[in-house]
Amino acid sequence: MPELPEVETIRRSLVSVVTGKCITHVTVLLPKMVRRQGSQHELMARVRGRTVTRVRRRGKSLLWILDSSDVLIFRLGMTGQLLWSDPDCLLDEDKHTHVIIHFDGGERILFRDIRQFGEMYLVEEGLLEKTLQMGAEPLRKSFTLEALEKISASSVKIKHLLMDQRKIAGIGNIYSDEILFEAGIHPFKPASSLNGGELQRLHQAIGAILREAIACKGDTLSDYRTLFGEKGAYQHFHRVYQRGGETCRKCPAPIVRVKLSGRSCHFCPSCQKE
């Protein structure tokens, strides 16, 4: 489940392999993966012959800025992968490969997605932010403690707030659990009830956990792979996620796993008091 650290890991590799490359054509094997477009043919026509000038990330979305001022956007959903396929070492597409981007040197990027929750689409650069409707980038300098305080002025549960992409971009189920444990905050606490110390710890934990996970090249619990097909390593360092019943890393209490509106939520009832 690619969240900010996984998508950032892919972005860093993409920068070195697709920047300056010309897209000769796009093969769409599963049309529904191309969304928000009139049809996949429109996307194929607008991308053909275009050069990738920059690769950015916004939240969990990957943005390829093209020399036509269009932006090619990939959202990986739960099980989406972008895989680099070099002409010297050609990667075979399989039944889960839904789109192939072909470059003029013979290289290809395969867009695989087992559960098909991902999508790709094209948007004019000027309409990017309006289309994405995403909140603060948690690793930018502009994401200050004051910015977090402003966002937190809401009675929603803090776990929901962290996962709300319109408030903070890029945090999903795994990292919200890990961040809240690190900050010592109960996931069900209303965001607006957090005191100054808690907000400060939360702000610190957001940066620390996301950076730590990026350093691990992301979290491969199941399907996530880097651009070159490698697994990440953050799964070995989970504090609470998928550790229900196991002992807390800070105290003797067992980690609790509960359902929160259909999603699993893990925390230490002793370190994270309600």
Add this chain to the structure above:
DNA sequence: AGTACGCCCTGGCCGC
């Protein structure tokens, strides 16, 4: 405004 839930989808796992 906040909350819950169903939907999309596949593979893995469990119980019989």
Add this chain to the structure above:
DNA sequence: TGCGGCCAGGGCGTAC
């Protein structure tokens, strides 16, 4: 061995 049923959940839509 095989098969039905359930679970995982990001984002969106809908209902209360």
